[in-house]
Amino acid sequence: MNAEQGRETCEPRGRGRFALAALSALLALAAAEAVTALLFPVYLAPADFFDDFYVPEPELGYRMRPHFSGTLKQDYTSRIEINAQGLRDADYGRKRPGALRVVAVGDSYTFGAGVDLAESWPKRLEAELRSRGLDAEVVNGGTSGYGTLQYAALVRRLLPVYAPDLVVVMATFNDPGNDVATERGIFPSLKIGQHPAKRWLKRHSHLAKRAWLAWLKLAAPEFSFADAGTLHRHATSEGSRGERSRRGFQLFDAAIHDLIDRAEGAGVPIVFTASADSRDPVTRHLAALCAREGVPFVDVFEDIRSGAVRVSWRGRNSAGHWSPAGHAEFARVLAGEVAARLAGRSAPGALASLDR
Numbered sequence: 001m002n003a004e005q006g007r008e009t010c011e012p013r014g015r016g017r018f019a020l021a022a023l024s025a026l027l028a029l030a031a032a033e034a035v036t037a038l039l040f041p042v043y044l045a046p047a048d049f050f051d052d053f054y055v056p057e058p059e060l061g062y063r064m065r066p067h068f069s070g071t072l073k074q075d076y077t078s079r080i081e082i083n084a085q086g087l088r089d090a091d092y093g094r095k096r097p098g099a100l101r102v103v104a105v106g107d108s109y110t111f112g113a114g115v116d117l118a119e120s121w122p123k124r125l126e127a128e129l130r131s132r133g134l135d136a137e138v139v140n141g142g143t144s145g146y147g148t149l150q151y152a153a154l155v156r157r158l159l160p161v162y163a164p165d166l167v168v169v170m171a172t173f174n175d176p177g178n179d180v181a182t183e184r185g186i187f188p189s190l191k192i193g194q195h196p197a198k199r200w201l202k203r204h205s206h207l208a209k210r211a212w213l214a215w216l217k218l219a220a221p222e223f224s225f226a227d228a229g230t231l232h233r234h235a236t237s238e239g240s241r242g243e244r245s246r247r248g249f250q251l252f253d254a255a256i257h258d259l260i261d262r263a264e265g266a267g268v269p270i271v272f273t274a275s276a277d278s279r280d281p282v283t284r285h286l287a288a289l290c291a292r293e294g295v296p297f298v299d300v301f302e303d304i305r306s307g308a309v310r311v312s313w314r315g316r317n318s319a320g321h322w323s324p325a326g327h328a329e330f331a332r333v334l335a336g337e338v339a340a341r342l343a344g345r346s347a348p349g350a351l352a353s354l355d356r
């Protein structure tokens with residue numbers, strides 16, 4: 001056999017080995033995808049909705065695109081309309097004479113993930129206040145993925161725009177982790193600049209999405225995918241993880257103080273609440289901070305936990321977000337404290353049915 005014949009024999013064999021290796025790799029990936037989807041599924045967001053939903057914003061990192069309109073279909077179907085301020089609400093003008101305006105700020109629990117706007121707790125709170133004789137407007141200032149740093153920045157922006165009579169801030173168990181991510185400029189909700197192939201994989205592959213979440217945990221371990229108990233334990237540990245966790249609570253405290261100072265400076269009362277009960281470490285931390293500062297904190301779940309209301313969605317894609325009944329019950333319990341805080345800012349005679 002001459003040299004040329006040898007090369008001709010080796011080349012087909014080499015190509016065959018490469019094809020076999022490529023096929024084996026594809027089969028292994030397909031098997032891994034099937035196992036991940038079956039045993040470790042993760043929420044895959046619809047590409048036609050979220051790709052254009054958020055836009056970069058220098059102070060907030062990102063915000064919802066003004067005037068966006070779309071329908072989100074997950075385990076539920078909800079209509080999303082965004083106003084000119086980048087909020088999930090109607091456009092508001094000047095307050096009517098005698099009207100009272102509340103600005104509610106928070107993350108996806110305030111935004112109303114999984115429910116229509118009218119079913120979100122800010123709008124159910126508005127209905128509760130009106131049933132008590134108050135001419136109230138409650139502006140939904142919730143944005144999914146926000147932490148306390150962004151709540152504070154948003155309130156600074158919204159105070160002169162809406163001239164509220166009260167600000168309600170809902171904290172969530174993952175806020176300190178979100179604050180660490182915000183300080184580091186990590187915004188998973190923002191899809192701007194992602195390669196189309198990477199975006200497609202994260203929308204269609206459970207394996208790819210799991211890999212991305214694993215990377216995110218390495219890049220920002222205290223981000224919202226860690227539970228609050230783990231985050232709190234890290235804050236008392238040594239090493240870089242403990243340092244970042246402590247940094248999260250430092251940022252959280254600084255933002256809460258900024259919210260209090262900003263509201264007091266504008267002469268606007270402020271009320272804090274949380275999306276979890278006092279068993280949650282972040283809720284306990286916020287309640288203690290509010291007690292030290294002399295500002296009201298409402299632990300709504302102390303009331304809800306004793307009832308039979310099913311608060312959360314049960315579907316896999318819900319991430320623990322509340323059902324319409326959960327939003328309604330939260331608003332009902334919160335309304336008493338909010339109405340009391342608004343009492344001194346109401347026109348005489350406007351509170352005839354406040355005690356109902």
